[in-house]
Amino acid sequence: MSRRASSSRLPTIAADVEACRACPRLVAWREEVARTRRRAHRDEVYWGRPVVGFGDPAARILLLGLAPGAHGANRTGRMFTGDASGAFLWPALHRAGLADRPASVSRDDGLSLRGAFVSNAVRCVPPGNRPDPAELRRCAPFLDRELAALGGVRVVVALGAIAWDAALRALDRARHALPRPRPRFGHGATLELPGAPVLLGCYHPSQQNTRTGRLTAGMLDRILERARSIARLAPAR
Numbered sequence: 001m002s003r004r005a006s007s008s009r010l011p012t013i014a015a016d017v018e019a020c021r022a023c024p025r026l027v028a029w030r031e032e033v034a035r036t037r038r039r040a041h042r043d044e045v046y047w048g049r050p051v052v053g054f055g056d057p058a059a060r061i062l063l064l065g066l067a068p069g070a071h072g073a074n075r076t077g078r079m080f081t082g083d084a085s086g087a088f089l090w091p092a093l094h095r096a097g098l099a100d101r102p103a104s105v106s107r108d109d110g111l112s113l114r115g116a117f118v119s120n121a122v123r124c125v126p127p128g129n130r131p132d133p134a135e136l137r138r139c140a141p142f143l144d145r146e147l148a149a150l151g152g153v154r155v156v157v158a159l160g161a162i163a164w165d166a167a168l169r170a171l172d173r174a175r176h177a178l179p180r181p182r183p184r185f186g187h188g189a190t191l192e193l194p195g196a197p198v199l200l201g202c203y204h205p206s207q208q209n210t211r212t213g214r215l216t217a218g219m220l221d222r223i224l225e226r227a228r229s230i231a232r233l234a235p236a237r
Contacts, residue, residue, distance in 0.1 A: 023138055034075075037075075047073070047077035053142075060155070061227050063118045064159060065159045087103070089205045091103070096224040121162055144173060153197050158185070168191075171196055200223065203219070
């Protein structure tokens, strides 16, 4: 199957994601958050549904996060949009030449990615940002389908330990032989397997990491520069 034919499956995957109600706890929570809203956004209409992956169908880099933010993507309908994590990530993607602008404010603001695709291990906001193992398992087929449709992906940047583990499980389901014991997550951790995308670890751009200096702009820039090199994308201008 050609890359174009493969990537044409992305709209079908997105439609299936948006229609999903497989996890009762997550459905109840995402809809409760959308009803009650945060005071700063009380006059807005929240998305309140599963959030689909976003980016370039010809992507060579997949950035994989944890889950939508309660008042970020669960409000705006786009990954890493409308919260502090996105406010840290998008400027870095712009500096790396992977995004055409340094901010994402809504799902229809015209922003586009070049050579990159953004997704999450879980597509609905979980209470306390903690999906349970069964919820991760139910969402896993969407990641498998995205990876199959994004046939040109050469590197997966796992933003945090849960995303790292989700990516490892996806590689295992794709019948790539993982080393034993399985490699542990760390900032800059790397797993290279024959015939598989390189897995690259990065601390999640959450406030608990960025405000404490555990993840700095320079650290994220270096991870994205490394990802570009692995993916054989031309240097950012």
